[in-house]
Every structure is written in C-alpha cells, then in structure tokens.
Amino acid sequence: MQLILVATLLCLIIGSCSASISGPFIFWGHSRVSSQQTQALVESSSRELPLTQLFTEAKAIVVFVRNTTNRLEGTRYPKFQNLVKSGAWTYLPQRSLAAEPFGLNANIEVVSLSGHGEEDDSEILLAYNEAVNTYGRGEVLGILGSREEEAHFLAKREAAPGGEEEEKAKAAEGSEETEASFIYVAEGNKAVLSLNGPLELRVTNDTLKLEEHIKQITFDDQRAKGYGRLSITFMHSGEKCTLRFKFSLIRGSWTLRNVEVEYRELKSVLVARGDEYTLPSAPLGFSYRCSAESVNFLNPARNETIQSLLLSDFQVQPWLNGRPEYGEVYDCIGFVSAPILAGLFVVTLLLGILGLGISAMLSMHTPNRFESSRSKQSRAAMFIQITYVAFKPLALFTLAIEFFLIHLLFVLIVLYVYVLWYY
Numbered sequence: 001m002q003l004i005l006v007a008t009l010l011c012l013i014i015g016s017c018s019a020s021i022s023g024p025f026i027f028w029g030h031s032r033v034s035s036q037q038t039q040a041l042v043e044s045s046s047r048e049l050p051l052t053q054l055f056t057e058a059k060a061i062v063v064f065v066r067n068t069t070n071r072l073e074g075t076r077y078p079k080f081q082n083l084v085k086s087g088a089w090t091y092l093p094q095r096s097l098a099a100e101p102f103g104l105n106a107n108i109e110v111v112s113l114s115g116h117g118e119e120d121d122s123e124i125l126l127a128y129n130e131a132v133n134t135y136g137r138g139e140v141l142g143i144l145g146s147r148e149e150e151a152h153f154l155a156k157r158e159a160a161p162g163g164e165e166e167e168k169a170k171a172a173e174g175s176e177e178t179e180a181s182f183i184y185v186a187e188g189n190k191a192v193l194s195l196n197g198p199l200e201l202r203v204t205n206d207t208l209k210l211e212e213h214i215k216q217i218t219f220d221d222q223r224a225k226g227y228g229r230l231s232i233t234f235m236h237s238g239e240k241c242t243l244r245f246k247f248s249l250i251r252g253s254w255t256l257r258n259v260e261v262e263y264r265e266l267k268s269v270l271v272a273r274g275d276e277y278t279l280p281s282a283p284l285g286f287s288y289r290c291s292a293e294s295v296n297f298l299n300p301a302r303n304e305t306i307q308s309l310l311l312s313d314f315q316v317q318p319w320l321n322g323r324p325e326y327g328e329v330y331d332c333i334g335f336v337s338a339p340i341l342a343g344l345f346v347v348t349l350l351l352g353i354l355g356l357g358i359s360a361m362l363s364m365h366t367p368n369r370f371e372s373s374r375s376k377q378s379r380a381a382m383f384i385q386i387t388y389v390a391f392k393p394l395a396l397f398t399l400a401i402e403f404f405l406i407h408l409l410f411v412l413i414v415l416y417v418y419v420l421w422y423y
Contacts, residue, residue, distance in 0.1 A: 021065060021145040022096060028089035029128070030058050030141040051099040058141035060107035060131050064124055066146045067113065076117035079125045087138070101143065107135070112147075182211075184232050186219035191230045191318040192326070193245070199234075200310040201241065201261065208263075210234040210241060219318065223249060228318050229260075239264060243309070247318040254318055255281040256288075259297050261306050268306040270297035280316060282330035287317035289329045342416055346409065353405050360398045 027033045032054050055061065101108060111127050113120040124144075131140045182195040198209040213234045220229040230245040244260040256279060258271045272279055273296045280288045280295060294312035317326055 021063065021100075021147070023092060023094050023145065025092040025094075025097065026084065026089065026142075026144040027054075027092065028084045028142045029087055029132075029138070030054065031088055031138055032057060033088045033090050033141070048098040051097060052104060054141065055099065055101040055104040058105060059135040059139040061101050061105050061109070061141045061143065062128055062131050063101065063108065063110045063143045063145065064127070065110065065112050066120070066144070077121045077124075079121045083125055083128065083142075101141075181213075184213065184217050184230070186217045186230060186320075188219075189320050189322045189324060190219035190221060191228070191316075191320050193230060193232075193314065193316045195311070196313045199243070201263070201306070202308045202310070203263070204305050204307070208236050208241070210236060210243075212236075221319070223319070226250065228254075230318060245316075249284070249319075253281055253283050255279050256295070256316065259309055261309065263306060266305050268299055268301075268304060270299050270306070270309050272297050282317075284319060285321075285327050286330050287315055287326040287328070289315040289331050342412075346412060346416075349405055349409050349412075353402060353409075356398055356402055356405075360402075363398075 109127070109131065111123065113123065124142075128140065128142050182197065184193045186192065198211045201208040201210055211234075213232055216233070218231045220231065222228055226249045228247045228249065230247070232243050232245075234241045234243070240262075242260075242262040245256060246258050246260065247254045248257050255276070256272060258269055261268050261270060278293075280290070282288045290313075294310060295314075297309040297311070299307050315326065315329070320327075
C-alpha cells in the first residue's frame with residue numbers, strides 16, 4: 001500500500017511539473033536538436049511530429065525548470081553557457097511546445113532550479129553530466145524552461161445559479177475565438193500578411209489600432225478573373241472590423257491596390273496611394289517586403305467616416321499555394337541606388353578625362369617646314385616658333401581641365417570611401 005502511495009505521489013509531481021513548464025525553451029545535447037526551428041506558417045500538427053521524434057529517439061531527457069522568465073545572462077551562468085556551446089543547441093521562443101516530453105520517454109528527470117545564478121549554474125552542469133556519464137554523449141537531451149504561474153492553468157470561480165451558468169455557456173458557444181498577433185495566415189496557407197505592429201485605421205477624430213483578430217482568415221482566389229482577396233476580421237471594443245485586401249494579377253505579377261473596410265454599419269473602399277512603381281507588387285510566387293516605407297490607403301470620397309488605413313513595416317504574399325514559408329523577396333529598393341549613381345558618375349568622369357586626352361593628342365601636328373639649304377632660319381626665330389606652338393591657348397585650357405578633373409576625382413573617391421566606412 002505504501003509503494004502505491006509513493007508511486008502515485010511521484011506521478012502527481014511529474015505531472016504537475018510537466019503542466020507548469022512554459023517557454024522560451026533552450027534545447028541542447030542531442031544531434032537532432034539543430035533541426036528544431038520555429039515555423040510561423042506551419043500548423044501545430046506538423047510541428048508536433050519533429051518534437052515527438054526527438055523525445056522518443058533520445059535515450060534520456062533532463063528538464064530544468066526555472067522560477068522566472070527573465071533573460072539568461074552568460075556572465076551569471078558561465079558553466080551552462082559553455083555546456084550549451086560545446087554541442088548542438090537551439091532556441092525556441094514560443095510560450096508552449098507542440099508536444100511535451102512527458103510520457104514519450106521513460107528516462108526523464110525534472111530538476112527545479114532555485115533561482116540563484118551560481119547555484120543553478122552548478123546544478124545544471126552536475127545533473128546533465130551525470131546523465132551523460134550514464135547514457136553517453138550525444139544521447140541526452142537537455143531542456144531549459146520556465147515555471148508557468150498557477151493562474152494560467154487553474155481558474156477559480158464561485159458557484160453561480162444554474163440559469164447564469166447556462167447563459168454563460170451559451171455566450172461562450174456563440175463567441176468566436178480570437179487572438180492578438182501580427183501574423184495573418186489564410187486557411188490552407190493560401191496567403192499571408194505579417195507586420196511588426198498593429199494596423200491603424202483612422203476614422204473621424206479617432207485612430208483604431210487593430211490587434212485582436214478572429215482566427216478564421218480566408219483568401220478568395222479568383223485567379224481566372226485576375227484578382228484575389230485576403231479577408232481579416234478584427235475585434236475592437238467588442239465590435240467587428242473586416243478588412244479585405246484586394247490583389248490584382250496581371251501578366252504574372254500581383255499588386256496590392258485597395259482594401260475594403262467594413263466597420264459597424266459603414267463600408268468603404270480605400271485606395272492605395274502610389275503608382276505602379278511604388279505600390280506593393282511582385283511576380284507570382286514572390287513576396288514583397290518593405291520596412292523603409294509605409295502604404296497608406298485613402299478614401300477617395302471626402303467627408304467620410306472611414307478615412308484611411310496605414311500599413312507599415314510589413315511583408316505580404318498572396319497565392320502562397322499551401323507553402324509553409326514566404327517565397328523570394330522583392331523589396332522596395334530600386335535598381336538605381338546611391339552606390340550605383342556614384343559609380344556611374346565616376347565612370348563618366350574617367351571617360352571625360354580619356355576623351356580630353358585623346359582630343360589633345362589628335363590636335364598635335366608634326367612641323368611642315370624643315371631647314372634646308374634654300375630656307376635657313378636663325379636659331380632665335382626657330383625657338384620663338386617652337387615656344388608659340390607649345391603654348392597654344394587650347395592646349396593650356398585642355399591641360400587645366402584635366403588637372404581639375406583628376407583633383408575632383410580624387411576628392412570624390414575620398415568622400416565615397418568615407419561614406420562607405422561610416423554609413
């Protein structure tokens with residue numbers, strides 16, 4: 001009976017530790033660790049299989065649980081830093097794992113850390129080295145996580161009357177599941193839009209920051225008709241706001257031209273400001289990325305409630321065709337940039353100097369008169385003639401221009417090197 005109680009307590013302890021582990025995570029020690037990378041556009045079912053294989057292939061797993069989510073500093077954990085860098089390791093920034101190691105490996109150990117830097121550093125090294133000595137190097141998987149607060153997993157509430165419980169249950173069934181993120185992936189990975197901040201919708205005397213959105217995102221693929229629409233529904237103060245980004249498809253290239261906005265009982269079409277060279281566009285199968293500029297969708301009609309939508313620091317790709325990642329990136333940097341213009345200017349100067357030199361060489365002529373017995377000139381007269389020929393005004397002007405261009409070229413090269421070095 002006592003053995004059964006002890007086994008039950010151990011199972012409860014392991015279960016509580018497993019339920020209370022949250023990210024970010026650090027994996028190290030096993031050879032398959034380096035293949036574990038975060039994929040934002042992959043479904044949770046697809047992310048679960050690599051983790052399950054890793055947990056089952058490892059001969060032993062040591063899980064270290066910290067009492068805080070503060071950033072690790074290498075100066076406080078030098079032994080752990082050297083341990084991680086000595087082999088394969090990876091960093092997973094997500095809050096939870098798609099698959100947990102508990103129940104997938106028989107040789108698993110959970111170590112709770114106290115929170116003191118030096119003690120935790122020595123304890124991690126000692127516990128992991130003991131497992132390596134038992135099961136072999138490269139066969140032990142180390143996991144460092146954090147302890148989640150109890151409030152995230154247990155919800156305490158007071159008893160309510162039956163009628164109120166039924167109303168709450170009905171309200172929960174009728175409500176739609178939402179989340180706050182800046183990555184919007186259409187169902188089936190048909191299109192994707194990611195930003196580094198919320199969308200800003202400007203209405204009369206107010207600016208709405210759209211953060212929380214309904215998880216159901218759709219993409220209306222009308223390739224045969226030459227367009228597609230990415231629909232995202234946001235929740236702002238309990239009210240829905242639907243955005244439909246319209247992409248036109250012409251001659252194998254797509255362009256983001258306008259967005260349809262539905263807010264409360266209002267509906268407007270905001271047109272992207274720009275031309276065919278500045279609007280977000282790329283060939284089919286490519287994505288568009290621009291962090292230097294923003295796209296402003298304006299309402300062509302004046303005195304309207306819905307006025308504009310600001311899209312900044314974003315990356316977008318329609319017609320993703322089920323792929324889990326973006327295609328090759330088309331950015332907003334044009335072909336003609338400052339280094340290219342500087343190179344063309346320098347080449348033009350060099351060609352100008354070469355042309356002046358060739359022109360000066362072609363202007364030289366051999367003397368057409370020589371001394372003979374019939375026509376003799378004095379040495380003084382010959383010297384005056386040579387001096388006059390050598391110092392022609394055109395030759396002096398050409399020589400001055402050449403010296404000026406060479407000096408200017410030297411100054412431009414120095415400035416170009418200075419700009420490249422400091423900027």
